[in-house]
Amino acid sequence: MGKTTVVRRLAMLVHTRKTVGFTTEEIRQGGIRTGFALETLTGGLRAVLAHVDFTGTPRVGRYGVDLGVMERLALPPLRSAATEPVPGTLVLIDELGRMELACTAFQDTVRRLFETEIDIVATVHAKSDPFTDALKQRAGVELVQVTRANRDALPETLAARLENP
Numbered sequence: 001m002g003k004t005t006v007v008r009r010l011a012m013l014v015h016t017r018k019t020v021g022f023t024t025e026e027i028r029q030g031g032i033r034t035g036f037a038l039e040t041l042t043g044g045l046r047a048v049l050a051h052v053d054f055t056g057t058p059r060v061g062r063y064g065v066d067l068g069v070m071e072r073l074a075l076p077p078l079r080s081a082a083t084e085p086v087p088g089t090l091v092l093i094d095e096l097g098r099m100e101l102a103c104t105a106f107q108d109t110v111r112r113l114f115e116t117e118i119d120i121v122a123t124v125h126a127k128s129d130p131f132t133d134a135l136k137q138r139a140g141v142e143l144v145q146v147t148r149a150n151r152d153a154l155p156e157t158l159a160a161r162l163e164n165p
Helices: 003-013 067-083 104-112 132-134 154-163
Strands: 021-030 030-038 048-051 064-065 089-094 117-124
Touching: 003 021, 003 089, 003 117, 003 154, 021 048, 021 067, 030 067, 064 154, 067 089, 067 104, 089 104, 089 132, 104 117, 104 132, 117 132, 117 154
Parallel strands: 021 089, 089 117
Antiparallel strands: 021 030, 030 048, 048 064
């Protein structure tokens, strides 16, 4: 189980809070990673975010990124949570990665979310990045590393903390 699985299980376990956000997962063909799909937590909308066959920019490694997927699927519920925060809302973001952060509107929305009182659980790649490094340094941010030792129990542990703050 990895970061995405932790976020998906967490979303299923948190019953007392309105949850918004998205997950991303690998697309594989013949055992080879060819892209990434984005799926919303509310409504289950799904689209290909990045793929080796996408041409144009932006590009992250060998993948072309469709920023329209971020605009159409990921951003509307996040913008709503950022501009009209509802107490008790939980934002789940998988992930704050290079492909997602290629969308400057997403960066702006995430910054606004972190300025609210809303609880946010976001996965972040271990590599250093100026945007995510700044978020990690904010007061009130707690970093929890997903490891082999904690990954099975982590969704339940986080759910218990989030349901009983």
